[in-house]
Amino acid sequence: MPGLQIDNLHVRAGEQEILRGVDLSVAPGEIHALMGPNGSGKSTLANAIMGHPNFEVTEGHISLDEREITEIDPDERSRAGLFMAFQYPVAVPGVSVTRYLRTVLNAHREGRGEEAISLKDFRRDAESAMELCEVPREFSQRYLNDGFSGGEKKRMEILQLALMRPRIAILDETDSGLDIDALRVVANGVNSVAGPSMGLLIITHYQRILHIVRPDFVHVLYKGRIVKEGGPELVDQLEAKGYGWITDELAAA
Ligand SMILES: Nc1ncnc2c1ncn2[C@@H]1O[C@H](COP(=O)(O)OP(=O)(O)OP(=O)(O)O)[C@@H](O)[C@H]1O
Ligand SMILES: [Mg+2]
Numbered sequence: 001m002p003g004l005q006i007d008n009l010h011v012r013a014g015e016q017e018i019l020r021g022v023d024l025s026v027a028p029g030e031i032h033a034l035m036g037p038n039g040s041g042k043s044t045l046a047n048a049i050m051g052h053p054n055f056e057v058t059e060g061h062i063s064l065d066e067r068e069i070t071e072i073d074p075d076e077r078s079r080a081g082l083f084m085a086f087q088y089p090v091a092v093p094g095v096s097v098t099r100y101l102r103t104v105l106n107a108h109r110e111g112r113g114e115e116a117i118s119l120k121d122f123r124r125d126a127e128s129a130m131e132l133c134e135v136p137r138e139f140s141q142r143y144l145n146d147g148f149s150g151g152e153k154k155r156m157e158i159l160q161l162a163l164m165r166p167r168i169a170i171l172d173e174t175d176s177g178l179d180i181d182a183l184r185v186v187a188n189g190v191n192s193v194a195g196p197s198m199g200l201l202i203i204t205h206y207q208r209i210l211h212i213v214r215p216d217f218v219h220v221l222y223k224g225r226i227v228k229e230g231g232p233e234l235v236d237q238l239e240a241k242g243y244g245w246i247t248d249e250l251a252a253a
Contacts, residue, residue, distance in 0.1 A: 002065050003027040003199045004049070004082075004168045010059035011041075011048045018044045020224040021060070026168055026199040033210055033235065034203045036221035037243050042203045045221065046172045050084045051077050064168065078104075079111025081167030085157035085174050092144040097156070100144045101126060105163055129162040133189045150177040158189040165193065170201045175209040187212035207239045220246060 004026040011019035048055045051074040106116045220228040
């Protein structure tokens with residue numbers, strides 16, 4: 001199956017097994033939401049998909065477009081078309097936003113066997129992406145995430161997403177800490193880059209973003225396992241009732 005496929009994934013961090021058999025598929029063109037209480041393993045899953053070295057896959061498989069990627073390094077995953085916006089983005093002092101974006105973009109193009117983008121084309125694409133994400137022009141000369149406010153960092157991530165057009169994008173709490181206008185900008189940005197050739201996995205605690213970016217599928221992670229799946233109606237149920245009823249269902253089963 002094209003897209004992202006996760007089979008029976010078990011992941012350990014330190015001494016602890018955090019994911020205990022996760023199955024999840026995200027096909028191009030689909031929008032999936034991953035929800036679940038604090039500490040259930042959502043960021044761990046995202047990090048394991050990206051190949052973060054702190055997380056060890058002890059069992060199971062991850063594949064992208066039918067290519068097994070469980071063991072390959074993060075750079076190569078990114079060039080293969082995986083993109084992740086982090087819950088806590090890091091600052092890169094000394095590297096300007098435009099230089100960073102152009103370097104990453106060219107690494108991706110190289111990965112696809114394409115030529116480096118010309119400066120002229122890059123400027124044009126970057127400008128339209130910046131307009132789309134409502135990122136102020138002067139940001140391009142600043143150092144990446146250095147002194148950016150929380151909301152500005154999130155917009156930067158959507159800007160990257162708009163430029164990279166990955167195969168699968170994972171957004172880990174891209175909506176956290178955003179005021180209502182910034183949330184709308186970010187969510188509209190996500191909607192305008194989403195399309196038939198990109199799959200999206202949105203990790204969030206809130207229905208706000210999911211009312212603008214409508215998910216096709218919703219998964220609930222609890223103690224390292226997906227315990228409930230459904231359509232967008234599940235988001236409203238969770239918002240209204242919390243997670244207690246799901247754990248009650250589990251206990252009764
Ligand atoms: N590097 C690590 N070493 C040890 N334990 C870790 C490590 N990273 C995460 N954990 C633990 O794994 C569990 C799941 O954490 P994770 O960050 O995946 O949760 P989450 O679902 O993203 O939570 P939140 O909603 O708060 O973001 C937590 O108990 C956390 O303390
Ligand atoms: Mg998290």
